[in-house]
Amino acid sequence: MSHTTRFSSFGAGARDTLPMLVGAAPFGIIFGTLVTAGPLAAWQGQLMSLSVYAGSSQFIATGLVAGHAGMLVIWLTTFIVNLRHMLYAATLLPHVAHLPARWRWTLGFFLTDETFAVMNGYYSRHPRAPLGHWYFLGSCMAMYCNWQAWTLVGLSFGAVFPQLQSLGLDFAMVATFIAIVVPQLGRLPHLAAALAAGAFAFLLRDLPYKLGLMSAVLIGVAVGMLMSRRQTRISRAGGEEAA
Numbered sequence: 001m002s003h004t005t006r007f008s009s010f011g012a013g014a015r016d017t018l019p020m021l022v023g024a025a026p027f028g029i030i031f032g033t034l035v036t037a038g039p040l041a042a043w044q045g046q047l048m049s050l051s052v053y054a055g056s057s058q059f060i061a062t063g064l065v066a067g068h069a070g071m072l073v074i075w076l077t078t079f080i081v082n083l084r085h086m087l088y089a090a091t092l093l094p095h096v097a098h099l100p101a102r103w104r105w106t107l108g109f110f111l112t113d114e115t116f117a118v119m120n121g122y123y124s125r126h127p128r129a130p131l132g133h134w135y136f137l138g139s140c141m142a143m144y145c146n147w148q149a150w151t152l153v154g155l156s157f158g159a160v161f162p163q164l165q166s167l168g169l170d171f172a173m174v175a176t177f178i179a180i181v182v183p184q185l186g187r188l189p190h191l192a193a194a195l196a197a198g199a200f201a202f203l204l205r206d207l208p209y210k211l212g213l214m215s216a217v218l219i220g221v222a223v224g225m226l227m228s229r230r231q232t233r234i235s236r237a238g239g240e241e242a243a
Helices: 006-016 018-037 042-051 055-066 071-081 084-096 101-110 113-125 132-158 162-166 170-186 188-203 208-242
Strands: none
Touching: 006 018, 006 113, 006 132, 018 042, 018 055, 018 113, 018 132, 042 055, 042 132, 055 071, 071 208, 084 101, 084 113, 084 132, 084 188, 084 208, 101 132, 113 132, 170 188, 188 208
16 A cells, blocks of 8 residues: 555554564563673663664673673674675665665664565565655654663663563564564575575584674675675666667
């Protein structure tokens, strides 16, 4: 369904993101709880959610801070973990390339795994939606506010109920990522990236300091981007021949 006003498009984006909000809620609670159990102050944990806004990186950074890792190690590790966003950006770029820089930078900051899943599905149904960026913003704002709220819940109750970490809430994270990843595997670049990352994560699992996982992320992103570029070249060549 195409939306005719900015407000209706924004609202539709927020509404269609609701299932993702449920899956992200335990993730935010666990993060807040972990902050209360470590050396960071509660306000620092909330500030991290406000300014970094990257769940996986926040978990890793919190663990590294607790382990007294250096700033360079924290920065490099979180950078590698977030490299998957290059694939997300490459996939969505054709739909937002016409927007002013202020829109692209804003949407880029708020882009998450969950919002990517919502937007990829939306653009596949409405590739030329004139107000698609407002739908995009609605999805982003819903996820952002949701993450801040559940981080605050975790920070507020983590110290009082430390057993929150042992309630099995982390299963929701696994289920959410499965729901995000599986629908994307119909595209060859995404399937190749997933297979490459999974294979190398298994082969390199014995490397210390989680280096195997980091390497698998890099390899998966590289394979996905190479396949995406290859498909783009093939599509362009086919279009030129047809012309």
